[in-house]
Structures are given as structure tokens and as C-alpha cells.
Amino acid sequence: MNKTPSSLNGLCAGCSALWRAICLFRPLAALRDRVARRVRTRSLSRRIAEAFLVLTLVTGGIFSLSAYLSYDYAITHVIRWHMEPIMHVLIAAEEGRTLRKGERLSVDSELLAKELKVKWYVGEAIPDDLRPERSKVRELVRIKRDRYAMTYRDKEGQEYAIVGKIKDLDDLEEVMADIALACVAGSLIGAGLLAYWLSRRLVSPLVELTGRVNRGEALDDTLLCSRDDEVGELARAFAGREQALREFLNREQLFTGDVSHELRTPLTVLQGGVEILESRLGGDDKLLPIVVRMQRTVASMTAMVGTMLLLARKPEQLEFRPFDLCVLARQEEVEIRERLRGRPVTFSSLLPDRLTVLGSPELAAMVLHNLLDNACRYTEQGRILLEFRADEMLLTDTAPVIDPDVRTRMFERGVRGTSKSPGSGLGLSLVLRGCERLGWKVAHEHWEGGNRFRVRFSQG
Structure with missing residues (x-):
């Protein structure tokens, strides 16, 4: 028999009941874990419900432990109240003392203990595991589920x-444990239903707001903006941002329309004037190469203005059609060779007879032109190689290797190789924007002699 304090027994019983309650919900926990593995993202409503359930479980566990400790404290006093009179009677019988005035107890203590259905020990007959501690005069110990031992030491040091056995105590504890378990289970079920309803109620405005934003619907005239809580503040912030973006887009559309009218008209007039001037010059006139170069420049400016207008449009407004990319490359090749004349740079190309891709020819021409322009601008000597493959385009040059810090930002607007580099730093930014509209992928990589740009065409 082990000597165990009654309060510790109550604590152990409470922990046991709590563990049984947790074990009942193991299948639910396993199901939740499987769902969590399948769904990586956790919704806000699920987090609210889980927090509510955890709070309920912790509160229920603390309440159950408190109830068991209170029960143990109360039952200890009841048992002490029951056993102390028996102890006094048996001690009096052992010593032959008087219980009341005029009465003397002459009953044998062992016979009396037998009649009272208790075991009676005196002095050396007391088992070692029942002996009271030296610092205690009276001690109550639980030795089994339904058996208790009370020890006593008098002033002379005599121990009793x-x-x-306390009848029905074991059954009472089981009833208390079942009641605690039922309370915890009922609390969890009720908390689960309440958490489900509460989470749906709290998250439904956010779900509605998300749906409207994803569908591009206006938020100004909705009830969400009239709410006086955090959801209303968020809806009003979205509505304000949406209004600002709408005004900005309207200004951009007006600007692109004005640019289209103000630039295309003078470019058309300039193109016509250059053509008339070319027709009046003789074939051997010294000014003819200059006029031809002016004509190519005006044509390039006209195409560039058209490209800028294309980039200003929405992606769904672009017209995609099959076209031969080699035709655009051969047109650029003529201008590149003319541009590199007299410089220690050799241009070569490896082009198939035909390479048909799906996209916008104007945007593709802009991408190709800016890549070649960038190569010509930074290659001081060596060679430039343009190569077409079935699903990609490679442009290799012998320009100085790009600094690693600049390389990470080279496709950003306004970024140049160095502060002394020519140009405005818009070429590669336009290349990236054009590739994004076409669904292409552009990347830069080093090779032993310089730089290489790789453009992968869309498989669609």
C-alpha cells in the first residue's frame, strides 16, 4: 500500500478525466490534420473556430480540475468528520477512560473496532506505511480507492x-468523473457550433468584400462602406483607392489619346516631306544617304509611337496573330549593319527560313529592336550574334560584363550600366514590358566573352 495524499489523488483523477475527454476527440483531431495537409492555406473563419475551441477546452479543463480539487477537499473533511469520533471512542476504550461524567467505558477496543467494522492498531502493531510523520499529530491517508487510514499521536507519544472503508465513495467518484467528462464534451460541442456560427458571421463581410474586389465591382454604393467597424474602414479604403486608380487611368487614357494625335500627325507630315525630298534628289546626289537615313529614323519613330500606344492598352485589347519573326529580324539587320559601319564590331545572324510565332508583330519588333540597340550601344569591339531557335531567341555580344548589383535591376525603368552609359535606361524596361504582354520570358546570363539575352517564346 502506497501512502498518497488525498489532494494529489483528486488532481490525478482530474487529469485522468481531462485526458479521457481529449482522447474522445482524437479522431476529430486526426481528421483536422488530414484536411490541413491537403489545404495549405487556413481561412480566417477556421482560425477563429479553432481559437474558440482551444479556449473552451482549456477553460473546461481548468474548471474540471478545480471541481475535482474542490470535491477532494470536501470529501476529505467529510471522511475526517466520520472517522474522528470512531478514533476517540477506540482510544478511550483502549485506555479505559470515561467518556461522560458518571460513565466508564469497559469495552475491549479490539471488539469495539470489530463491531464498528474498522481495523484498529496501537503502538508497534501499526504498519510502517501507516505511521504518522513526526511533525504531525493527526493524519488522514487514502490507501485504496475506497479505504482510508487515520493515525493519531497523543502527548505521551503513543500512536494509534x-x-x-467508506461505502459508495468509489461510485460517487465515478459519477463525478462522468459528470465532468459530459460537461467538457458538451462544452466542446456547444463551443464548436457557436464557433462555426460566429466565424461565419464575422467573416461573411470580408468574403463579400473580397468577392466584389475580385469581380471588379464598385464599392461606393454598397452597404459595406456604411459599416462602422473595421470591415467598413477597409471597404472605404478600397473604395477610395479604386476611385483614385480610376481617375488615374482616365488621365492616362486621355494622355495617350492626345499623344497619338499630337505625334502621329507631324510624323506623317515629316514622312511625306522626306519621301518628296528623296524623289527630287538624283541617284548620285551626295545628300541621298542622309535622306534615306532620315526616312528610316522617321519610320522608326512612327513605329515607336505606335508601340507606346500598344503598351498603354490593356492586355486583352491586343490583337494576337501568327507572323514570321524572321522578317522582322532581317529588317532590323539592315539598320544594325548600317549603324555598325566603321566600328570594330561584327554582326552576324543564324536565322531559319521562317519562324512563325503567335503574338503582336509591333510588340515583337519593339522587343527585338531594343535588344539589338542595347547590344550596339554597349559593344565597343568584338561581335554581336543573333540566333533564332524553335522556341527561343538568343542575342550574344562581347560587351563588358554587367555589374552584379546592376544585373538584379537591369530590367527596371531608368537603370543603366554605369552613370556614364549612353541612353536613358528605358530600353530593357521596354523589352520586359513587351515580353510580359506577349507572354514571353526574357533573361540575362553571362558567358566567357560577354553577355547573352535569352527570350523564350510563349507555347500558346
């Missing part, structure tokens, strides 16, 4: 002990 009784062991008795």
Missing part, C-alpha cells in the same frame, strides 16, 4: 491507527 484505524483503517476503514
Whole structure:
């Protein structure tokens, strides 16, 4: 028999009941874990419900432990109240003392203990595991589920002990444990239903707001903006941002329309004037190469203005059609060779007879032109190689290797190789924007002699 304090027994019983309650919900926990593995993202409503359930479980566990400790404290006093009179009677019988005035107890203590259905120990007969501690005069110990032992030491140091069985105590504890378990289970079920309803109610405005934003619907005239809580503040912030973006887009559309009218008209007039001037010059006139170069420049400016207008449009407004990319490359090749004349740079190309891709020819021409322009601008000597493959385009040059810090930002607007580099730093930014509209992928990589740009065409 182990000597165990009654309060510790109550604590152990409470922990046991709590563990049984947790075990009942193991299948639910396993199901939740499987769902969590399948769904990587956790919704806000699920987080609210889980927090509510955890709070309920912790609160229920603390309440159950408190109830068991209170029960143990109360039952200890009841048992002490029951056994102390028996202890006094048996001690009086052992010593032959008087219980009341005029009455003397002459009953044998062992016979009396037998009649009272308790075990009676005196002095050396007390088992070692029942002996009271030196610092205690009276001690109550639980030795089994339904058996208790009370020990006592008088002023002369004589020790006494009784062991008795408290009927129905075991059944009472089981009933209390079942009640605690039922309370915890009922609390969890009720908390689960309440958490489900509460989370749906709290998250439904956010779900509605998300749906409207994803569908591009206006938020100004909705009830969401009239709410006086955090959801209303968020809806009003979205509505304000949406209004600002709408005004900005309207200004951009007006600007692109004005640019289209103000630039295309003078470019058309300039193109016509250059053509007339070319027709009046003789074939051997010294000014003819200059006029031809002016004509190519005006044509390039006209195409560039058209490209800028294309980039200003929405992606769904672009017209995609099959076209031969080699035709655009051969047109650029003529201008590149003319541009590199007299410089220690060799241009070569490896082009198939035909390479048909799906996209916008104007945007593709802009991408190709800016890549070649960038190569010509930075290659001081060596060679430039343009190569077409079935699903990609490679442009290799012998320009100085790009600095690693600049390389990470080279496709950003306004970024140049160095502060002394020519140009405005818009070429590669336009290349990236054009590739994004076409669905292409552009990347830069080093090779032993310089730089290489790789453009992968869309498979669609």
C-alpha cells in the first residue's frame, strides 16, 4: 500500500478525466490534420473556430480540475468528520477512560473496532506505511480507492491507527468523473457550433468584400462602406483607392489619346516631306544617304509611337496573330549593319527560313529592336550574334560584363550600366514590358566573352 495524499489523488483523477475527454476527440483531431495537409492555406473563419475551441477546452479543463480539487477537499473533511469520533471512542476504550461524567467505558477496543467494522492498531502493531510523520499529530491517508487510514499521536507519544472503508465513495467518484467528462464534451460541442456560427458571421463581410474586389465591382454604393467597424474602414479604403486608380487611368487614357494625335500627325507630315525630298534628289546626289537615313529614323519613330500606344492598352485589347519573326529580324539587320559601319564590331545572324510565332508583330519588333540597340550601344569591339531557335531567341555580344548589383535591376525603368552609359535606361524596361504582354520570358546570363539575352517564346 502506497501512502498518497488525498489532494494529489483528486488532481490525478482530474487529469485522468481531462485526458479521457481529449482522447474522445482524437479522431476529430486526426481528421483536422488530414484536411490541413491537403489545404495549405487556413481561412480566417477556421482560425477563429479553432481559437474558440482551444479556449473552451482549456477553460473546461481548468474548471474540471478545480471541481475535482474542490470535491477532494470536501470529501476529505467529510471522511475526517466520520472517522474522528470512531478514533476517540477506540482510544478511550483502549485506555479505559470515561467518556461522560458518571460513565466508564469497559469495552475491549479490539471488539469495539470489530463491531464498528474498522481495523484498529496501537503502538508497534501499526504498519510502517501507516505511521504518522513526526511533525504531525493527526493524519488522514487514502490507501485504496475506497479505504482510508487515520493515525493519531497523543502527548505521551503513543500512536494509534484505524483503517476503514467508506461505502459508495468509489461510485460517487465515478459519477463525478462522468459528470465532468459530459460537461467538457458538451462544452466542446456547444463551443464548436457557436464557433462555426460566429466565424461565419464575422467573416461573411470580408468574403463579400473580397468577392466584389475580385469581380471588379464598385464599392461606393454598397452597404459595406456604411459599416462602422473595421470591415467598413477597409471597404472605404478600397473604395477610395479604386476611385483614385480610376481617375488615374482616365488621365492616362486621355494622355495617350492626345499623344497619338499630337505625334502621329507631324510624323506623317515629316514622312511625306522626306519621301518628296528623296524623289527630287538624283541617284548620285551626295545628300541621298542622309535622306534615306532620315526616312528610316522617321519610320522608326512612327513605329515607336505606335508601340507606346500598344503598351498603354490593356492586355486583352491586343490583337494576337501568327507572323514570321524572321522578317522582322532581317529588317532590323539592315539598320544594325548600317549603324555598325566603321566600328570594330561584327554582326552576324543564324536565322531559319521562317519562324512563325503567335503574338503582336509591333510588340515583337519593339522587343527585338531594343535588344539589338542595347547590344550596339554597349559593344565597343568584338561581335554581336543573333540566333533564332524553335522556341527561343538568343542575342550574344562581347560587351563588358554587367555589374552584379546592376544585373538584379537591369530590367527596371531608368537603370543603366554605369552613370556614364549612353541612353536613358528605358530600353530593357521596354523589352520586359513587351515580353510580359506577349507572354514571353526574357533573361540575362553571362558567358566567357560577354553577355547573352535569352527570350523564350510563349507555347500558346
